Amino acid sequence: MKLLIVDDSLIMRRAIERSLARTRFKEVRTATNGRLAVEMFDRYQPDVVTMDITMPDMDGLTAVDLILKRNPKAVILVVSALADKATAVEAIKRGAQGFLLKPITAEAVQTALDDILSD
Amino acid sequence: MKNPLFLITAIRRRPLLAWTLFFYVPVILVAVASIIGAQRYTEKLNVELANGQHTVAIAGRITAFGEQISKSILLIEKSVHDKTNAGKSVYELQVAADRLDQTINAFNDGSEIVAPDGVRFMVDSVTDEKALAILQEMNVIWVGIKTRADAVVLTSGPKKQNSEGIPFTEGALSEAATFVSNQQTRLSEQALSFSRRLEELANDRVKALETPRTTLIGVAAISILLLPGVFFINRVRHARNAASRLAAELGASQAKLETQSQALSIAKAETDRIMETVQEGLMLIDAQGVIGDYHSRELTFILRQEELAGRSLLGILERLLSEKMFKTTKDYIDLLFDANRKEKAILKVNPLTDIEVNFPHPAGGFINRYLGFSFRRIVENGVVIRVFVAVRDVTTQIELEKKLRDSEQHKDRQLDILLGIVHVAPDELEAFVTLVERELDTINDTLRAEHIVTSGGQGEALRERLQTVFRSVHNLKGNAALLKLTTFQKAAHLFESKLSELLDRPVLTGDDFLAVVVAQAGLRADLGDLMELRGKLVGLRQPVAAAGNLSDSSAAAISSPATQITAGLQQLVADAARDLDKVTTLTIDDYALHTVAADRPALIRDVLIQLTRNSLAHSIEPSPVRLAVGKPPAATLSVRGLPRTEDGLFGIVFRDDGAGLDMNAIRQRAEAAGLITPGGDHAPADIARCIFAPGFSTATEVNTHAGRGMGMDIIKAKVVDEAGGAIEVRCTPGQFCEFHLYFPAAA
Numbered sequence: 001m002k003l004l005i006v007d008d009s010l011i012m013r014r015a016i017e018r019s020l021a022r023t024r025f026k027e028v029r030t031a032t033n034g035r036l037a038v039e040m041f042d043r044y045q046p047d048v049v050t051m052d053i054t055m056p057d058m059d060g061l062t063a064v065d066l067i068l069k070r071n072p073k074a075v076i077l078v079v080s081a082l083a084d085k086a087t088a089v090e091a092i093k094r095g096a097q098g099f100l101l102k103p104i105t106a107e108a109v110q111t112a113l114d115d116i117l118s119d
Numbered sequence: 120m121k122n123p124l125f126l127i128t129a130i131r132r133r134p135l136l137a138w139t140l141f142f143y144v145p146v147i148l149v150a151v152a153s154i155i156g157a158q159r160y161t162e163k164l165n166v167e168l169a170n171g172q173h174t175v176a177i178a179g180r181i182t183a184f185g186e187q188i189s190k191s192i193l194l195i196e197k198s199v200h201d202k203t204n205a206g207k208s209v210y211e212l213q214v215a216a217d218r219l220d221q222t223i224n225a226f227n228d229g230s231e232i233v234a235p236d237g238v239r240f241m242v243d244s245v246t247d248e249k250a251l252a253i254l255q256e257m258n259v260i261w262v263g264i265k266t267r268a269d270a271v272v273l274t275s276g277p278k279k280q281n282s283e284g285i286p287f288t289e290g291a292l293s294e295a296a297t298f299v300s301n302q303q304t305r306l307s308e309q310a311l312s313f314s315r316r317l318e319e320l321a322n323d324r325v326k327a328l329e330t331p332r333t334t335l336i337g338v339a340a341i342s343i344l345l346l347p348g349v350f351f352i353n354r355v356r357h358a359r360n361a362a363s364r365l366a367a368e369l370g371a372s373q374a375k376l377e378t379q380s381q382a383l384s385i386a387k388a389e390t391d392r393i394m395e396t397v398q399e400g401l402m403l404i405d406a407q408g409v410i411g412d413y414h415s416r417e418l419t420f421i422l423r424q425e426e427l428a429g430r431s432l433l434g435i436l437e438r439l440l441s442e443k444m445f446k447t448t449k450d451y452i453d454l455l456f457d458a459n460r461k462e463k464a465i466l467k468v469n470p471l472t473d474i475e476v477n478f479p480h481p482a483g484g485f486i487n488r489y490l491g492f493s494f495r496r497i498v499e500n501g502v503v504i505r506v507f508v509a510v511r512d513v514t515t516q517i518e519l520e521k522k523l524r525d526s527e528q529h530k531d532r533q534l535d536i537l538l539g540i541v542h543v544a545p546d547e548l549e550a551f552v553t554l555v556e557r558e559l560d561t562i563n564d565t566l567r568a569e570h571i572v573t574s575g576g577q578g579e580a581l582r583e584r585l586q587t588v589f590r591s592v593h594n595l596k597g598n599a600a601l602l603k604l605t606t607f608q609k610a611a612h613l614f615e616s617k618l619s620e621l622l623d624r625p626v627l628t629g630d631d632f633l634a635v636v637v638a639q640a641g642l643r644a645d646l647g648d649l650m651e652l653r654g655k656l657v658g659l660r661q662p663v664a665a666a667g668n669l670s671d672s673s674a675a676a677i678s679s680p681a682t683q684i685t686a687g688l689q690q691l692v693a694d695a696a697r698d699l700d701k702v703t704t705l706t707i708d709d710y711a712l713h714t715v716a717a718d719r720p721a722l723i724r725d726v727l728i729q730l731t732r733n734s735l736a737h738s739i740e741p742s743p744v745r746l747a748v749g750k751p752p753a754a755t756l757s758v759r760g761l762p763r764t765e766d767g768l769f770g771i772v773f774r775d776d777g778a779g780l781d782m783n784a785i786r787q788r789a790e791a792a793g794l795i796t797p798g799g800d801h802a803p804a805d806i807a808r809c810i811f812a813p814g815f816s817t818a819t820e821v822n823t824h825a826g827r828g829m830g831m832d833i834i835k836a837k838v839v840d841e842a843g844g845a846i847e848v849r850c851t852p853g854q855f856c857e858f859h860l861y862f863p864a865a866a
Contacts, residue, residue: 085468089451089454096464097461097464115463
């Protein structure tokens with residue numbers, strides 16, 4: 001399965017990548033802002049996208065909108081450190097399937113990805 | 120006319136007709152009648168079962184309300200003793216007393232009662248002799264309790280409440296509490312016998328209905344059994360089966376009905392009890408956010424509203440939450456009801472786990488609370504039909520967490536102060552405490568409300584007051600730096616920053632002084648801590664001093680003001696040189712210093728601290744710069760004595776071999792500040808004098824060492840205004856700068 005990690009912080013991208021050891025994701029791509037995320041999504045058609053909220057150029061919420069407009073079945077996990085839950089509610093409202101709070105742990109990433117893929 | 124024997128003949132000829140007329144028809148009639156009758160009895164029985172359960176449950180509430188009354192009075196007593204607000208307990212007491220009164224009266228006279236689930240239920244007046252006797256007994260006990268409860272409510276009604284508590288007399292309350300507590304036990308005993316008796320009566324009534332019902336079912340069964348008759352012998356088995364099946368069905372349905380009604384009433388009683396006593400606000404809401412009929416009683420306390428069933432939770436929250444938070448909450452509830460979204464993901468982003476709400480206070484203003492909501496979906500056939508909501512008042516928890524954080528911070532601060540003062544000699548510390556107290560008093564006096572008011576919003580008058588405060592804080596900071604009391608140094612620096620910010624504002628109002636008052640209070644609290652810790656340290660120090668076997672002369676040397684000032688200045692030079700990267704040596708003529716410092720040690724110390732800090736910040740160049748202009752890399756500061764003047768003044772000179780005063784910078788600043796006419800022909804001494812003007816500074820960077828443009832005006836205020844002396848500045852730019860300070864001899 002294919003995963004697209006969207007985050008402007010290298011540390012965060014690495015942290016998520018390293019948490020994937022015991023998951024089904026064998027192919028991983030990364031994008032550093034919302035605009036690139038949308039381009040990558042078109043080209044690469046990932047099964048799941050992890051999406052940061054606060055990023056330069058285009059923020060995560062806008063990217064969620066654009067990706068879902070392209071493919072309403074896209075599976076998006078929003079990863080954010082934002083303490084106010086309003087943003088999290090907003091992300092889910094816009095169609096993200098899951099929410100993960102930073103700082104992340106490997107277990108949290110695995111659980112969140114399992115949850116998002118189970119039906 | 121037909122032959123009267125026609126019928127007999129006909130029967131003889133047609134036996135089926137005879138059977139039909141004389142046997143089947145009556146038997147069928149009996150069967151139908153008994154089935155209808157049995158059904159009627161079944162209905163009655165169901166009503167009786169429900170009524171019985173309700174009545175018993177309502178009688179059971181007498182105990183619960185009695186306990187609540189007793190508990191509330193005890194809580195009120197405690198609140199009054201602790202001087203906290205008893206409002207909630209008074210309210211609970213009132214509600215419990217009202218309900219108990221209603222309940223007992225309903226049994227006395229027969230009236231409608233609102234059951235815990237909100238259903239109105241008609242209670243019949245008690246007629247049974249035994250039950251009546253118990254009820255009389257309860258009436259007597261209740262009158263006693265009610266009198267106390269009413270008195271407590273009356274002397275503490277909502278109108279008499281205020282935030283400080285309620286004016287009860289503790290003695291009267293204590294009497295009421297004891298009395299009610301005793302009587303409530305008796306009431307509970309009676310209530311128990313009462314509800315047992317009611318249960319017996321209900322059981323009797325049920326039995327009275329069950330006997331005829333069973334008989335009728337039996338008759339119906341037998342009638343049906345008889346129906347097949349002789350002629351339908353081949354159908355007998357079938358019919359018998361049918362009959363027994365019917366009987367079995369009837370029996371089964373009856374059993375089912377009984378277990379159902381029993382299970383239902385047990386479940387209902389349990390739900391009621393839970394809803395009545397659970398310490399959590401529980402409710403069900405629909406997709407529009409409307410609260411269902413069932414909710415826990417605690418919910419009315421948490422949301423501070425009665426009659427919640429049928430009201431919109433969103434409507435209630437709209438008035439309690441901020442606009443943004445309310446919008447989020449609305450979105451969130453929409454998500455909860457959207458079955459296409461995964462519940463797990465939604466529960467994770469619950470925005471209301473600890474939300475701050477503001478309830479309007481009955482006496483005006485707001486009550487600030489924190490509520491914690493949690494949600495669960497109730498799904499039927501893939502549709503979210505309701506959402507279960509639990510809400511708790513988490514204010515105490517959050518306040519405790521805050522208190523814990525504050526106390527941790529306070530502890531850290533105390534430790535900082537402690538580490539700061541262990542290396543400071545006790546008498547130096549004493550001098551510092553005196554100085555801080557003095558400066559805080561000055562600040563306090565300057566900030567007095569009437570002064571601010573009389574300044575009447577005149578910006579300049581307020582600005583002057585701020586300048587005065589600034590000088591005090593600055594002096595305090597200098598002294599703290601001297602003793603390396605970093606906690607005070609930092610606090611004073613922050614205080615200065617606040618003052619600078621205010622001074623930079625174009626318009627000042629009295630309200631701006633609030634921050635200053637707060638900062639002042641913070642410093643005073645630090646001083647309190649310092650004094651407390653100093654007290655503790657005295658006990659620790661004495662044995663050490665004794666063990667140290669200090670000679671008298673060294674003890675005397677430590678206590679000499681001049682020696683102390685010298686040591687302090689050396690330390691200041693070392694610290695500032697390190698922080699500012701300027702290598703400096705300081706030489707002090709002890710005798711000269713002793714001469715001027717003997718009578719006014721604090722003043723000399725303050726002045727020398729400011730001069731040293733100013734030199735380090737403004738005048739002395741970093742070593743590379745010094746080397747480049749041909750000076751030795753280490754700068755020199757010195758304090759020497761001056762010959763006595765003709766006027767009998769003692770003098771000392773403070774000298775540094777730094778760049779001295781930057782005349783151009785001072786001139787520009789002075790012109791900008793309107794101290795001298797721009798472009799005019801001014802003697803260097805006139806320009807130099809400008810540095811003594813309040814708020815004057817040429818340092819471009821602000822740091823804890825200097826550069827706020829305070830300091831020189833402090834020196835002038837102290838030497839000239841306070842001590843009645845004089846100051847002279849001698850300066851050769853690029854070479855050196857000298858401050859000559861003259862003081863009158865002590866009276």
